[in-house]
Amino acid sequence: MLESDAKFTIFPRQIKDQESRFPTCFLSFRHTMLKVPEHQVAGHQALGGHLGPLIDDSGRFYKPLQGDERGSKEMSFYTSFSSNTRVPEHIRRFFPVFHGTQLVEASDGSGRKPHLVLEDVTSGQFKPCVMDIKIGSRTWYSESSEDYIQRCLKKDMETSSLSLGFRISGLQVYGNKESEVWKPERKVVQKLDADEVRLVLKRFVSSDPSPDLESNPDCCYASSVYGGSTGILAQLLELKAWFEDQTTYHFNSCSVLMLYEKKPLLPKKGGSSAAEVKLIDFAHVTEGKGVIDHNFLGGLCSFIKFISEILTNPDEQSPRACSQYSDKNGGATENGAAESK
Numbered sequence: 563m564l565e566s567d568a569k570f571t572i573f574p575r576q577i578k579d580q581e582s583r584f585p586t587c588f589l590s591f592r593h594t595m596l597k598v599p600e601h602q603v604a605g606h607q608a609l610g611g612h613l614g615p616l617i618d619d620s621g622r623f624y625k626p627l628q629g630d631e632r633g634s635k636e637m638s639f640y641t642s643f644s645s646n647t648r649v650p651e652h653i654r655r656f657f658p659v660f661h662g663t664q665l666v667e668a669s670d671g672s673g674r675k676p677h678l679v680l681e682d683v684t685s686g687q688f689k690p691c692v693m694d695i696k697i698g699s700r701t702w703y704s705e706s707s708e709d710y711i712q713r714c715l716k717k718d719m720e721t722s723s724l725s726l727g728f729r730i731s732g733l734q735v736y737g738n739k740e741s742e743v744w745k746p747e748r749k750v751v752q753k754l755d756a757d758e759v760r761l762v763l764k765r766f767v768s769s770d771p772s773p774d775l776e777s778n779p780d781c782c783y784a785s786s787v788y789g790g791s792t793g794i795l796a797q798l799l800e801l802k803a804w805f806e807d808q809t810t811y812h813f814n815s816c817s818v819l820m821l822y823e824k825k826p827l828l829p830k831k832g833g834s835s836a837a838e839v840k841l842i843d844f845a846h847v848t849e850g851k852g853v854i855d856h857n858f859l860g861g862l863c864s865f866i867k868f869i870s871e872i873l874t875n876p877d878e879q880s881p882r883a884c885s886q887y888s889d890k891n892g893g894a895t896e897n898g899a900a901e902s903k
């Protein structure tokens with residue numbers, strides 16, 4: 563368990579679940595229909611009878627507790643973090659609100675299983691543009707098994723993690739046209755080089771996200787999404803300041819999720835786009851033991867540099883055509899389905 567200086571107040575009524583080794587809490591049992599999240603861009607997915615997260619209509623995201631130590635690690639983290647008085651209030655907003663755990667019907671048909679009940683950070687958004695960026699040049703940590711270390715090492719070397727200190731795990735970007743969304747193949751975006759990552763980060767804030775080889779992205783949402791006193795860059799810098807100080811947690815293999823809602827009209831100059839940064843995926847968080855999380859901090863700094871440079875030079879032509887990750891149609895798909903090359 564992660565150390566925490568506060569009491570275990572989130573779970574006033576722990577019930578030993580016969581089917582699992584996780585304490586289960588029925589905060590308020592609600593009979594709601596759960597569904598597959600439409601705007602999920604990475605991670606394990608509930609489609610096709612697999613085990614994955616579900617959402618309800620009230621803005622909650624149900625993440626199944628993985629049956630190995632990943633599940634208990636993530637729950638430990640949320641429990642510790644929720645009651646850790648050393649975490650500044652202004653930092654809490656970067657984490658999904660945690661509502662405890664609940665037994666719900668698992669998406670793989672295996673019956674009622676414990677799920678973390680989290681705030682659905684895309685709730686209420688009609689056309690959320692979402693990008694999941696896995697931070698850190700290494701996703702393994704010394705406490706992991708040899709097999710896990712080898713798998714992570716391989717992925718880190720094959721993707722941009724090792725070279726850039728982060729990798730884009732997945733994304734979706736809406737265009738201005740109704741129902742047009744670009745959701746490129748995940749395994750391809752993970753391997754982009756620095757120029758290509760820059761181009762994807764530009765497309766993320768452009769009116770037409772389609773990977774048209776002839777056109778340079780217009781970056782017309784860059785200043786309202788990335789810039790400004792409340793934009794993505796400002797939020798990342800706020801997080802960075804915390805990471806320069808906090809030594810309680812090491813956020814191995816965690817992601818930064820960037821989100822904003824695509825509106826057909828441009829926000830007024832200087833206007834806010836309500837862009838948000840969230841941290842997600844705490845299945846591999848370990849104790850910081852008084853040491854700076856330099857792996858996360860380094861990756862975050864590298865990512866910040868990419869965003870800053872786009873704000874400074876939005877019109878700079880990308881030196882490389884982005885053919886590697888354009889889809890078969892050379893453009894955005896109508897239904898957002900990711901297509902492999």
Ligand SMILES: O=P(O)(O)O[C@@H]1[C@@H](OP(=O)(O)O)[C@H](OP(=O)(O)O)[C@H](O)[C@H](OP(=O)(O)O)[C@H]1OP(=O)(O)O
Pocket residue numbers: 604605606632694696717731748815817843845
């Ligand atoms: O199953 P895969 O190969 O897609 O790998 C998952 C990763 O997908 P990716 O490599 O980004 O495509 C996945 O990465 P994302 O969260 O999608 O960035 C996780 O790393 C997941 O491991 P864990 O649950 O965090 O231990 C990974 O799952 P495990 O293979 O560790 O079960």
Ligand SMILES: Nc1ncnc2c1ncn2[C@@H]1O[C@H](COP(=O)(O)OP(=O)(O)O)[C@@H](O)[C@H]1O
Pocket residue numbers: 599601602603604605606607615623658680681682683684692694732817819842843844845
């Ligand atoms: N609280 C949340 N609200 C909405 N979407 C979320 C939330 N947490 C995760 N997601 C979506 O699910 C994806 C995978 O989440 P993650 O926690 O990394 O799962 P995994 O452990 O399976 O990798 C993210 O890329 C994001 O699209």
